[in-house]
Amino acid sequence: MEKKLTRIPSNKMIAGVCSGLAAYLGWEADKLRIVYVLISILSAAFPGILVYLILWFLMPEE
Template identity: 55%
Template sequence: MNTSPEKKRLTRSPDKMIAGVLSGLAEYFDMDPTIARVAYVLLSIFSAGFPGLFVYIILWIVVPERE
């Protein structure tokens, strides 16, 4: 009998604005998707060279869609 808790897995969410990456991250960390989106945009704007777009595209490719 397996009594271990279900393992959390990072996936892209169907609740998406573009690709579901940020809402998937928000679900993984148990936070509101809107807060995650706003924080990500602000972090991207205030960091040098807008690396946020590059990171988002990589996550879009690497993180699987929810089945």
């Protein structure tokens, strides 16, 4: 079965981007959200909000 990268609106906090990424990677959504926020806050070179917005518009809904 081929994996597809999609947003999952049923398990969303904002747009379902992190839950879709977590499902694609086989991780838990809450852990991925924590890692994403920590990387966004601790790294000035990682524009977390911009990346999230781009993924929100590019990833199709499940």
